[in-house]
Amino acid sequence: MxxxxxxxxxxxxxxxxxxxxVEEEQRQGHQVRVMEPSNGVTPMMSEFEGTPxxxxxxxxLSPHTYHDxxxxxxxxxxxxxxxxxNGISMRAIVDLxxxxxxxxxxxxxxxxxxxxxxxxxxxxKGIDLERFKIQDPAPPRMNGAxxxxxxxxxxxxxxxxxxxxxxxxxxxxxxxxxxxxYNCPGGKMYETFQKLINHGRWYTFIGSLKSQEKDxxxxxxxxxxxxxxxxxxxxxxxxAFGCGRAFIGPGYxxxxxxxxxxxxxxxxxxxxxxxxxxxxxxxxxxxxxxxKWGEKHHNIADTVKExxxxxxxxxx
Amino acid sequence: xxxxxxxPKFSSVAELRDxxxxxxxxxxxxxxKMLHKVPEMQSVKDRAAFLVELAKGKVVLxxxxxxxxxxxxxxxxxxxxxxxxxAGDGVEVVDxxxxxxxxxxxxDVEQIICSEVLEHLANPGYFLLALKKLYAGKEVCITVxxxxxxxxxxxxxxxxxxxVCWYSYTTLCALLTRYGLKASECxxxxxxxxxxxxxxxxxxx
Numbered sequence: 001m002x003x004x005x006x007x008x009x010x011x012x013x014x015x016x017x018x019x020x021x022v023e024e025e026q027r028q029g030h031q032v033r034v035m036e037p038s039n040g041v042t043p044m045m046s047e048f049e050g051t052p053x054x055x056x057x058x059x060x061l062s063p064h065t066y067h068d069x070x071x072x073x074x075x076x077x078x079x080x081x082x083x084x085x086n087g088i089s090m091r092a093i094v095d096l097x098x099x100x101x102x103x104x105x106x107x108x109x110x111x112x113x114x115x116x117x118x119x120x121x122x123x124x125k126g127i128d129l130e131r132f133k134i135q136d137p138a139p140p141r142m143n144g145a146x147x148x149x150x151x152x153x154x155x156x157x158x159x160x161x162x163x164x165x166x167x168x169x170x171x172x173x174x175x176x177x178x179x180x181x182y183n184c185p186g187g188k189m190y191e192t193f194q195k196l197i198n199h200g201r202w203y204t205f206i207g208s209l210k211s212q213e214k215d216x217x218x219x220x221x222x223x224x225x226x227x228x229x230x231x232x233x234x235x236x237x238x239x240a241f242g243c244g245r246a247f248i249g250p251g252y253x254x255x256x257x258x259x260x261x262x263x264x265x266x267x268x269x270x271x272x273x274x275x276x277x278x279x280x281x282x283x284x285x286x287x288x289x290x291x292k293w294g295e296k297h298h299n300i301a302d303t304v305k306e307x308x309x310x311x312x313x314x315x316x
Numbered sequence: 317x318x319x320x321x322x323x324p325k326f327s328s329v330a331e332l333r334d335x336x337x338x339x340x341x342x343x344x345x346x347x348x349k350m351l352h353k354v355p356e357m358q359s360v361k362d363r364a365a366f367l368v369e370l371a372k373g374k375v376v377l378x379x380x381x382x383x384x385x386x387x388x389x390x391x392x393x394x395x396x397x398x399x400x401x402x403a404g405d406g407v408e409v410v411d412x413x414x415x416x417x418x419x420x421x422x423x424d425v426e427q428i429i430c431s432e433v434l435e436h437l438a439n440p441g442y443f444l445l446a447l448k449k450l451y452a453g454k455e456v457c458i459t460v461x462x463x464x465x466x467x468x469x470x471x472x473x474x475x476x477x478x479x480v481c482w483y484s485y486t487t488l489c490a491l492l493t494r495y496g497l498k499a500s501e502c503x504x505x506x507x508x509x510x511x512x513x514x515x516x517x518x519x520x521x
Contacts, residue, residue, distance in 0.1 A: 009336055010336070011336050011337055015333075015336055016333075019329050019332065019333050022329050023329050023330075026329070032329075033324075034329070034332060042323070042324070042325065043324040043325075044324060044325050044326055044332050045324045045325070045326040045327065045328065045329060045331070045332050046324040186509075186510065187511075190508060190509075191508060191511070194508055214337055214338070
């Protein structure tokens, strides 16, 4: 198929997920194009000339494309309540809904909401297991036993406050545990956390407070456990599975995952402690366990196969 | 319009991703010109204590020496030479902005301190050139207020009225480079990275 993806040129989880889907479509033999919605003429990258078979909308769509008689499928990357809350996303989705044949979402809990707006299909939330993998030789570990990594994009309520508070309980049981905070955007967020760390003497367990790390794969490979405070979604934290690392976040309630937790400090702490107790003596086993979990439940190849099946419903 | 009318900007997804990760949603050419990496640097809590420690037991040349910190530096130093444009007790008076070549040469100087001076000078480059000529091979410790600390209160800017510029890490490095100098050690003082009150750079002349 000739598939045209429409995505804003912004460094975000949405961008990474979209480009991983695009690369997997290439691997599965499709021809792809990536367009910036504000520029409906010059593609950011393209493997084909002329009209595509389907447009996949990830953030917005260029008005040039609204009425071109090509099927349109919108990927729902955001979380519905957040989309209303930010005052922009849900309005844009509703504006575009009539031009779309269907929506695609990746979490079953969201399906009733998106399906109330437009016919919605659920596909696997996958990660690129070719890219996110266990590195051999392993890079030097971050300090801590366990070394716990927070690396979600911080913004507004998306921040590691609850994880820091959970650490107060974790270190009572695991005094060597260290939390490494990455992707801190600087500015007021940095100042706030620096104040919290100094005031609460959290520097006894905060191993790092750092900005963005370009090489996420190596970063993940340097940790034992990856944590998130996101709820009710889990975004890109599941990349940890690809690298053979445990992922703990209140938004992750998939399948029968044994280290689920609630959006509550004690529950997050309990999950971290349980996970480390289970695997501290056999890290190799841990790597294999979590890698296999990723292969079974979060393979981007499945995401693309299922998505292409949806495209085909509307293009033949 | 569904037809891609012009050539794509990137030849592969990996290239597109790299470009976005390194410059976000910014134009790559703009980012290359305007974005300059600042290394991770420690922050010194107390500039005065830092300078006093630096001066301890050494022969010190203190340029801009009429402030309170200079009194402490003088007490800590083995031998102390002070230079300023304003007269004072034991101060050698030099118009360092317009005639930096008139600065005195003291052969026995081990450490030069130039704290909160550059932001007062209209000709900082000429000053650095003169200093380099007189004290080649000696270490100078430069401190300046940090541009990231700029603030406003109501309709007022918070800045001493006799300052003529703000320096950031990048602009101070650019000034040094332009006059053939390079910082060997850099730190923030009083505050977190980027927002700190000032910058400290050690430079070998």
